Amino acid sequence: MQRRTLLISATTAFGARLAGARRANAANPFKVGFVYVGPIGDLGWTYQHDQGRLAMQKELGEAVSTQYVENVGEGPDAERVIRQLVSGGNQLIYTTSFGYMNPTERVAKASPAVEFEQATGYKTLPNMAEYNSRFYEGRAVCGAIAGHMSKGVVGYVASFPIPEVVMGINAFTLAARKVNPNFQTKVIWVNTWFDPGRESDAAKSLIDQGADILAQHTDSPAVIQTAEARGVFGFGQSSDMSRFGEKATLTSIVDNWAPYYIDRTKLAITGKWKTDSVWWGIKEGMVQLAPWGPSVTEEARAAAEDSKNRIAAGTLLPFAGPIKDQKGAVKVADGKAMSDDELLKMNWYVEGVQA
Amino acid sequence: MTGDILVALLATVVTSATPLLFAALGELIAERAGVLNLGLEGMMLAGAVAGFITMGETGSDTLAICAAALAGAALALLFGVLTLTLVANQVATGLALTIFGTGLSSLAGVNFTGRTVPALPALRLPLLSGIPVLGPLLFRYDALVYLSVVAAAAIAWFLKRTRAGMILRAVGESDISAHSIGHRVIRIRYLAVLFGGAMAGLGGCYLSLASTPLWVEQMTAGRGWIALALVVFAGWRPWRVLAGAYLFGGVTVLQLYSQGSGFVAVPTQVLAMFPYLATILVLTLISSGSARSRLSAPACLGKPFLAPG
Numbered sequence: 171m172q173r174r175t176l177l178i179s180a181t182t183a184f185g186a187r188l189a190g191a192r193r194a195n196a197a198n199p200f201k202v203g204f205v206y207v208g209p210i211g212d213l214g215w216t217y218q219h220d221q222g223r224l225a226m227q228k229e230l231g232e233a234v235s236t237q238y239v240e241n242v243g244e245g246p247d248a249e250r251v252i253r254q255l256v257s258g259g260n261q262l263i264y265t266t267s268f269g270y271m272n273p274t275e276r277v278a279k280a281s282p283a284v285e286f287e288q289a290t291g292y293k294t295l296p297n298m299a300e301y302n303s304r305f306y307e308g309r310a311v312c313g314a315i316a317g318h319m320s321k322g323v324v325g326y327v328a329s330f331p332i333p334e335v336v337m338g339i340n341a342f343t344l345a346a347r348k349v350n351p352n353f354q355t356k357v358i359w360v361n362t363w364f365d366p367g368r369e370s371d372a373a374k375s376l377i378d379q380g381a382d383i384l385a386q387h388t389d390s391p392a393v394i395q396t397a398e399a400r401g402v403f404g405f406g407q408s409s410d411m412s413r414f415g416e417k418a419t420l421t422s423i424v425d426n427w428a429p430y431y432i433d434r435t436k437l438a439i440t441g442k443w444k445t446d447s448v449w450w451g452i453k454e455g456m457v458q459l460a461p462w463g464p465s466v467t468e469e470a471r472a473a474a475e476d477s478k479n480r481i482a483a484g485t486l487l488p489f490a491g492p493i494k495d496q497k498g499a500v501k502v503a504d505g506k507a508m509s510d511d512e513l514l515k516m517n518w519y520v521e522g523v524q525a
Numbered sequence: 526m527t528g529d530i531l532v533a534l535l536a537t538v539v540t541s542a543t544p545l546l547f548a549a550l551g552e553l554i555a556e557r558a559g560v561l562n563l564g565l566e567g568m569m570l571a572g573a574v575a576g577f578i579t580m581g582e583t584g585s586d587t588l589a590i591c592a593a594a595l596a597g598a599a600l601a602l603l604f605g606v607l608t609l610t611l612v613a614n615q616v617a618t619g620l621a622l623t624i625f626g627t628g629l630s631s632l633a634g635v636n637f638t639g640r641t642v643p644a645l646p647a648l649r650l651p652l653l654s655g656i657p658v659l660g661p662l663l664f665r666y667d668a669l670v671y672l673s674v675v676a677a678a679a680i681a682w683f684l685k686r687t688r689a690g691m692i693l694r695a696v697g698e699s700d701i702s703a704h705s706i707g708h709r710v711i712r713i714r715y716l717a718v719l720f721g722g723a724m725a726g727l728g729g730c731y732l733s734l735a736s737t738p739l740w741v742e743q744m745t746a747g748r749g750w751i752a753l754a755l756v757v758f759a760g761w762r763p764w765r766v767l768a769g770a771y772l773f774g775g776v777t778v779l780q781l782y783s784q785g786s787g788f789v790a791v792p793t794q795v796l797a798m799f800p801y802l803a804t805i806l807v808l809t810l811i812s813s814g815s816a817r818s819r820l821s822a823p824a825c826l827g828k829p830f831l832a833p834g
Binding site: 209211212213325331356357358359360361362364365366367368369370371372374375376378379381390391392395396399413414525 | 530541786797
């Protein structure tokens with residue numbers, strides 16, 4: 171049994187080399203697999219990855235056939251699912267969560283003829299690439315709006331204290347404090363990515379304690395909905411959440427994976443795929459901002475547009491010095507900016523964060 | 526000012542306790558009849574999605590609440606057929622029911638993700654809600670909140686003071702004896718399981734209609750399991766279930782508040798653990814001695830019953 175599988179994969183690999191490129195056509199489409207960490211119906215992280223898959227499928231038409239597995243736990247189960255996708259004939263596999271990094275690496279080593287794309291991790295191989303999104307750029311734009319529209323206290327419903335989330339809180343606060351030097355961000359950790367009830371409880375606590383705008387780094391639309399019900403403003407996360415709070419939503423940070431999926435899948439079909447490690451942001455269109463909500467003031471809109479354009483042009487760096495930490499000690503000197511490496515290890519809060 | 530905060534705090538506690546209270550009370554009845562149904566989470570999700578769909582389609586909260594109870598009871602009926610009629614293992618069937626309910630609710634809700642419905646309106650009880658402090662504190666919630674508290678009282682009364690309640694307990698304590706004096710064990714257990722399912726459905730729909738009026742897959746996020754634990758820690762007593770649900774809700778909300786107020790220098794992971802610890806601790810203490818709590822478990826809990834002869 172095992173030998174037979176081995177033989178088949180060896181033949182496939184040999185055949186592929188022989189053909190030079192694995193050209194796809196309608197009769198024999200190029201197969202692409204996706205592994206999702208949550209349900210597609212989460213309206214957040216996994217939903218957006220699936221939107222990317224659908225956009226890619228639409229763009230490339232009959233040349234590709236895609237397949238996905240949702241709700242895959244970030245443990246031993248992931249490796250089994252990835253192996254199944256390999257044996258199902260998928261030639262390119264996207265694994266869309268940090269916890270899939272090690273399982274993907276193990277399968278990639280065993281299946282050199284298949285190409286792997288792993289989201290938000292940091293390990294690459296000749297047949298395994300990494301991709302990530304500069305979500306914090308979107309947070310900085312939201313911060314500019316909040317600085318103009320808040321009286322000074324904003325609530326932030328956060329998931330887990332990992333660098334990505336800390337980076338978002340800091341980028342948001344830094345941008346807001348450029349407008350209002352007394353700006354405060356109150357953070358509540360809910361220790362979950364997805365629990366609408368608890369996210370909503372946290373949102374209510376923040377409003378009761380004086381927050382007039384809510385930001386979130388969790389996946390459900392509960393925070394925006396609570397903001398709408400209580401008559402305060404909020405920022406959506408992952409997908410455009412304005413339908414859950416028409417008046418409340420100022421904008422949403424939208425993860426747009428489509429350009430990357432289209433680009434990389436095309437390269438794989440033509441045989442030009444090479445391993446890489448990319449971190450795309452507003453400039454490349456991976457981070458998008460949903461249309462400004464009707465409540466956004468003229469002043470805040472101008473500031474947001476300006477911030478978005480300058481980040482895209484590279485003239486505004488969200489983490490440019492001087493940056494002080496919570497205790498007031500200078501962490502980044504004037505004229506310097508934090509490197510990508512430093513950002514990915516961020517474990518301290520900037521001045522103005524209450525966490 | 527502090528009064529306002531207190532009112533807001535209590536309102537949040539109530540919304541976080543009510544779904545647990547419904548589900549745990551229903552499970553309590555099933556367990557007192559000797560049936561262990563681990564499918565709470567699945568039945569809650571079925572109730573949540575059925576309530577939400579009905580609300581979205583008809584706009585009637587009464588119909589939505591009825592649909593949620595029916596959906597929970599329908600899954601419970603399936604559980605009953607498998608475990609009571611076909612005598613399948615209750616633990617395995619209950620776990621399967623959770624998985625089934627999760628999948629079924631996701632499937633049923635596919636076209637409803639992303640839609641919103643108006644939240645259940647608060648009932649402003651005429652005179653009472655006008656009382657200065659007490660009014661907003663106690664008398665301005667939606668109908669389901671009052672229903673859950675009334676249900677706790679009614680169940681306590683039912684189990685202790687009525688003949689039917691005593692028969693139900695007898696079936697849970699010694700099915701053979703109850704059978705031999707002529708009670709229909711299987712029928713009584715069916716009714717208890719169906720009631721448990723309906724209550725779990727109500728708990729689920731509180732989430733999708735009142736607490737966060739939206740439908741997202743798996744939105745119960747483990748509350749079924751917490752409700753299940755509450756029943757055990759409450760020693761199968763309705764008033765303690767009520768106290769436990771409010772205690773759990775209260776400590777959960779307090780830890781969120783204390784983070785927001787910023788004077789707690791404790792890692793948030795410890796704070797997140799705190800509601801569970803506090804609930805276990807208090808309920809262990811009030812059940813006065815671990816032995817008594819063990820003794821108060823219905824003797825036939827989880828055991829299949831086959832009528833002799």
